[in-house]
Amino acid sequence: MKENFANDFIKIYRTEWFKTKKTLAFWLIFLYPFFCILLVSLKFLGDKQPSADPWSDFITQANNVMSFFLPHFCILMVSFATQIEYKNHGWKQIYSQPVTRLSVFIGKYAMILSLTILSMIVAFFVISGMGLLIHLIKPSINFVVTFFSIEIYARLFFLTFLASIFIITLQYWICMRLKGFMPPIIAGIFFTIIPIAYAMIMGIAGLLKKSKEILKIFEYDPYSYPFSTLFHFQITKTAPTSLITDTLQVHLCLALCILILAAIDNQRRSVFA
């Protein structure tokens, strides 16, 4: 049984990579870091006062911007990755293959997580390349004086990846359930903007005054958690000390519960599409 699952999983995972090539989901892993890092690069080029530690600042700011756009990236990527099955009548073909249903479900999920990790790896190369390019354009920034800190990069981006897991998991279940491109995207954007709208309304009503109170609201919503780390950094001017915060642990546990429920749902439901 375990062996069957492992074999089937490997087959599904391989086919997922095979068919994801040349799709929007695949191109997004390049576009997302490139776009975010380009924004940071423009800001760096515009800065009048050069940073004392340009690499760490560049990495941190790149991570901040990427964290800000992370929910949108996850929502779009999961939608693109699942949409190719709806668009090409693929679900009925996959589910009528002699492989376990669980392997189909987990195989695609693993591929989506892999794409997210890959986007972080792409970001590493884009940050390095852009840093050197900025140095060539504007030598006063002086990127060559300090070292690129792999540790800072790994720490921040690992945290960002963990923060994406809840969003990816819930979006994945929604996408498996809802046919069509727009409904999962609308659901995802709704979850992302709910705390912002709530904070605005409470702020206007005068019920929320302190920035720390606003931050708390963002932390409770896993969709806005990734950019709440950015808010935390900007408000306190210090990065979070603990790599995996209590909130993040709760989000990861919730993601696991959702994944299990979605897998059970996947085992039981009929495939209509």
Add this chain to the structure above:
Amino acid sequence: MDKTENVISIENLSFGYRHKMVLEDIGLEVPAGSIFGFLGPNGAGKTTTIKILLGLLRVPDDHVKLFGKEINHHRIEGLKLTGTMVEDPSLYDHLNATENLRNNCIIRGVDRKRIAKVLEQVGLTADAHRKIRNFSSGMKQRLALAQALLPEPRLLMLDEPINGLDPAGIIDIRNLLIDLNVNHGITIFLSSHILTEIEKLCSHVAVVHNKHILYQGNMEDLLNSNRDDIRLIVETDQPEKTKLLLGDLYTIETSGANRIIVHLPYRNASAQVAKILVEAGIGILLLQPDSHELEASFLELLKAN
């Protein structure tokens, strides 16, 4: 599997979507080695039945068997021996034909060398590297069939396989399916609403209508059953003499200058007609059953139910 065994068997199965019943207490037996036509009007439940057989739609235990094994507990074993094509072709339009088949090779664990073979079988060798988005619907249909043939299945389950094909394509696919059945012993279960194709291709047939199976069995039996009147078209070099000869034995009517329609009491009586004409020294120009025999049987079945 023994030739007399059933590859597919369904017993007392009912299925519905939400509050609408699609199939009610149906039974179906598809013998090994047959080309089994599953016939019915649009919305009769043909695709639903195929989806149930593939485990796409969930049904209670012990109603459906594939290769003699219960589908819910032995789905994977059954599907390993089955090639499928359900409704619209499942093809990734950003990939080319070879890549689509390669994708299936990975899941099925099939050697990549099979790709060239199946593309040749369906007549798509020249389009192997063309993107699916540039395929016509007929080409997509052929490629979907190639996908079904890839694992060298013992059972082919095809939902409306000739949809979208041009006349030449229909003949090619018909000949291919007959070859696969006769020379490779593949059982073929296909659904269609195109009666003439089912009549030309199938050895067995089931008619589904209004949630129920109205008929299942040999094609020959269906053509002979429910019919008081079997029509034979006859053209000879001596029409007047033919009318006199056959008019004494059968009910006849003329159609045009030389064509005679003979109403036969049973289907095999056409051999008797041929014998009479030959013995009378009449040259036979045309002797063929009315091509709408299945259509007539089908309509009578629907009318009777």
